[in-house]
Structure formats: C-alpha cells, structure tokens
Amino acid sequence: MRTIAELESIARERMEPAHYDYYAGGAGEEATLRANEEEFRRRVLVPRALRGVGKRDLTAEIAGVSMSMPVLVCPTAFHRLAHSDGELATARASAEAGTVFVCSMASTTAVEEVAKVADVFWFQLYVQSDREFTESVISRAANAGARALVVTVDSAVHGRRERDHRNAFHDLPPGLAAENMRDATGRVRDIEMPVDLTWEDLDWLRKTTKMPMLLKGVVHPEDARRAVAAGIDGLVVSNHGGRQLDGAISSLAALPEIVSVVDGQVPLILDGGVRSGADVVKALALGADAVGVGRPVLWGLAAAGQEGVAEVLERLREETDTALGLCGARTPGELTADLVR
Numbered sequence: 001m002r003t004i005a006e007l008e009s010i011a012r013e014r015m016e017p018a019h020y021d022y023y024a025g026g027a028g029e030e031a032t033l034r035a036n037e038e039e040f041r042r043r044v045l046v047p048r049a050l051r052g053v054g055k056r057d058l059t060a061e062i063a064g065v066s067m068s069m070p071v072l073v074c075p076t077a078f079h080r081l082a083h084s085d086g087e088l089a090t091a092r093a094s095a096e097a098g099t100v101f102v103c104s105m106a107s108t109t110a111v112e113e114v115a116k117v118a119d120v121f122w123f124q125l126y127v128q129s130d131r132e133f134t135e136s137v138i139s140r141a142a143n144a145g146a147r148a149l150v151v152t153v154d155s156a157v158h159g160r161r162e163r164d165h166r167n168a169f170h171d172l173p174p175g176l177a178a179e180n181m182r183d184a185t186g187r188v189r190d191i192e193m194p195v196d197l198t199w200e201d202l203d204w205l206r207k208t209t210k211m212p213m214l215l216k217g218v219v220h221p222e223d224a225r226r227a228v229a230a231g232i233d234g235l236v237v238s239n240h241g242g243r244q245l246d247g248a249i250s251s252l253a254a255l256p257e258i259v260s261v262v263d264g265q266v267p268l269i270l271d272g273g274v275r276s277g278a279d280v281v282k283a284l285a286l287g288a289d290a291v292g293v294g295r296p297v298l299w300g301l302a303a304a305g306q307e308g309v310a311e312v313l314e315r316l317r318e319e320t321d322t323a324l325g326l327c328g329a330r331t332p333g334e335l336t337a338d339l340v341r
Ligand SMILES: Cc1cc2nc3c(=O)[nH]c(=O)nc-3n(C[C@H](O)[C@H](O)[C@H](O)COP(=O)(O)O)c2cc1C
Pocket: 022, 023, 024, 036, 074, 075, 076, 077, 104, 105, 106, 124, 152, 216, 238, 239, 240, 241, 242, 243, 271, 272, 273, 274, 292, 293, 294, 295, 296
C-alpha cells in the first residue's frame, strides 16, 4: 500500500501542471494551507499504557448515517481533471470503504450519476443568487438520494489563488463541465460565490429540503454558537483547505473553542491537513466526531482512479486503528483531550 506522499508524487507526474496546481494550491502566500498540516505536527500525542485495548471499533455515526470509520471524503470540485472516471471512481471507493462521499456542487459528474454508484452521499452547495435555481439543485440532490446538505459558508468571495492566476487556469478543458449547474435549457451556469448570503437565509434554506443541513467552513466560535441556535444539524470546522482566506486560523487550532461552545449539541467534522491516522486521532481527541480528507483523495484518484482512492481510505483506516490502540483506546469515543499536548 503506497503512502499518501507517494500517491501525490505519482499524481503530480500524471496531471497537467496547471491542474495539479489547482488541486495542491491555496490562497495568497499559502500560509493557511501550510498551517493546517503544521498544526498537526505541532501537537503531539501523549499515549496511555496498560489499557487492554482489545479489538478496536472505528465505527461512527454522524447526522443519522453510520460510517465504518470517522473519516469521510470532503467535497472537492472537478474529479474528472484527475481521472476519466472522476466522481464515479471516488464515490465507488467511498462506498467500498463504508464511508460518506460528499459530492461537490462543482462535480464533473451529475449528482444523479454519482447516486447510482454511491452508497451514502451528501451534497455540498454554494447558494446561488438565483434562489429558484438553487432550490432546483437542492431538489435534484434530494431526489437522487443525498442524505444531507452541506452548505459552504467560508466563500463569500473567491479566494485569491496565485497559482491559478499564474497558470491562467480559469476554465475546464473541453468535454468537462460542472454538470450540476445545468439549467432547464441544458446550459451550464458559472458557479457564483454566495456574496450576499446571511444568517437570515438559513430559514429559507431549511424550508427547501427535509435533508439534515450542515454548515461547512465555520472557524469562529460565535458562528458555531449561532449555527447551533439556528437549528443546524452539524458543522464542518474548516478553512477550505487554505484556499479561501490566507492568514486564517488552521482548522485544528480553531477546533477546541468550537468544541467548548457547541458542547456536544451537534456533530463536528474537522477538515484541513489530515494526512495520517495520528492526525485523525489528534482531531478526535480534541473533540471532533469525524474528520474529512480533501487532497489525499484527489492524489489517490489521479494516481490510480478508484483503486487509488481505496488505497488512501484503507491506509487512513489502518493507521487510525493503530494509533487508537497505541493511545490506549478501543473506540474514538474513548479519546480525550489530555492525550494531546
Ligand atoms: C481541489 C479542491 C477543490 C475543492 N472544492 C470544493 C468545493 O467544491 N466545495 C467545497 O465546499 N470545498 C471544496 N474544497 C475544500 C475541501 O472540501 C476541504 O475543505 C479541504 O480540501 C480540506 O483540506 P485538505 O485538502 O487539506 O484535506 C476543495 C478543495 C480542493 C483541494
């Protein structure tokens, strides 16, 4: 089984440089991109001994769905830039691994096609200024069988991605399109960032669907408090993988305050910089209920399609199991914050 770093270097060789940069890169000087991983290195585990861990149980339940492990696949755009099977490969590998695939609104495969091969999947949404169109996209996802709506809230405007400017990467290659953005006439709309979205819109959003609704991209504790008060079903503590506000707090550093404000009222998922089972264990010990992985899945996909994604997910499962046992825990629920310094 190859390491994530090995899969990334294969991906880098195989991909168009501009597409690799789009995946790998972040906003501005990429300080937040680096900080996400660095914060995991800065914190260390202080394992407990003599606990008789027996056989570990990694299963988790979030927003009414069971997962074989507390690791899910983050929504990331344009999987067909990585591999011709695109989101179908990622969804199949996620199903095989028994975990949730979060389908991006910017997927290069229509959500209905994803649904045919996925097991449990959620749908990520950028609210569009055309509210009717937004409602139609939500209905498509719900009718296809999405089990939750993940509303991205860290992207009022586009982050400045210097690599994309340098590479003049603005458009998908011919033949690829953001298939969920087709309107009734079949035309593909450009994806707008939700520049005018406010808390007041959440009531409307809520009424558009019966799906549980999560907010993705919350790092301020006051926003977490407000989301819980608004009846949100879960939060993704995330800075969009360092792709939006450069200079933003790393997601792991943001976690403890959010955990304390939310106090178990809704599930918390953390994403950004998770690259190993020890990272998973650190995030869970600090209070996340699950973590998401973005780029590692894309590296697996670009390196070896469905197989590559499966490799990444199985590696994270095995490493998490090992790290859990070595920390003296049998289940994620037994991990406590005192294990992290
Ligand atoms: C290439 C790429 C595309 C992304 N596209 C989306 C997207 O369409 N919607 C979204 O909410 N987040 C998107 N994200 C952010 C991820 O969901 C996630 O927050 C981030 O990748 C986690 O950090 P990691 O890559 O360090 O694991 C994207 C990230 C990457 C790397």
